[in-house]
Amino acid sequence: MKIAVVQEPPVYLDKAKSIHRAVDLIAKAASQSCGLIVFPEAWLPGYPTFVWRLSPGADMKKTDELYALTQKNAVDLSKDDLAPIKEAARENAIVVVMGHQELDGTLSGSTVFNSVAIIDADGKILNNHRKLMPTNPERMVWGFGDGSTLNVVETAVGRVGALLCWENYMPLARFALYAQNIDIYCAPTWDSGATWLATMQHIAREAGCWVVGCATAIEVSDVPDSVIYRDELFPDAGEWINPGDAVVMEPFGGPVAGPMHKEKGLLIADIDVSAARASRRKFDVTGHYARPDVFKLTVNRTPQSPIDFD
Secondary structure: OEEEEEEEEOOOOOOHHHHHHHHHHHHHHOOOOEEEEOOOOOOOOOOOOHHHHHHOOOOHHHHHHHHHHHHHHHHHHHOOOOHHHHHHHHHHOOEEEEEEEEOOOOOOOOOOEEEEEOOOOOOEEEEEEEEOOHHHHHHHHOOOOOHHHHOOEOOOOEEEOOOHHHHHHOOOOOOOOHHHOOOEEEEEEOOHHHHHHHHHHHHHHHHHEEEEEEEOOHHHHHHHOOOOHHHHOOOOOOOOOOEEEEEEEEOOOOOEEEEEOOOOOOEEEEEOOHHHHOOOOOOOOOOOOOOOOOOOOOOOOOOOOOOOOO
């Protein structure tokens, strides 16, 4: 089976145009006989890199304005904002893993989450995971997810699960996915470089599954002139804001495709899904290598809500 990893930027902070671009990329992957396509963290409508580039105190007004723009362009599942992506998955018979900034449209109508949706080849959303722990200044713009979405789901290409960015440094979150017979582990991120790539290889060995890592490859020239404070946020016109480093790691091994560094396009990899389970003969961290008499993990999968209506 072929899989595709997206190393193209969205139309930064423009949901409608980014969704249109995503639909084109899905069709492109399908035209190359791919059964799965994985998008980076917060690809819709773009990662809020401004939280790392503005001072939390002195630039609070600017952060507020950029947050408002992000909020306006976030995905609201209660309004079926991913409908074009779902339809593209169905039309092209391809599984889509989509990183997106998600607006909570059912409770406060205001909080934004860092989420990743797994959409099956029939166009149905099988899981929408919200990042459990936003990292450092990300907490200025994102709410906290809960354990109800720590799920590995059966798709047309095998059992797929996803954790976002530095959630992949949380051993218990990883363990919760490993225990669900995972074939393909997706790690949409904003991170890149040697340390992140080493983490992807470690997870492939620890989990005994295929691992897909991908960040948004984006240059300053990809950021529309209409984005407020653009020149202040990105003063170096030639900067690679993120080099991408898309990679696919094989079970208990190293890279079979990538890393794709400072390039744009689709990273295509051939994988044998059945190799994941077979590789766990040597080391099955939640199976024969587990020691439940010594260690045991409890996961609270109850959805958390600040209010209950009778």
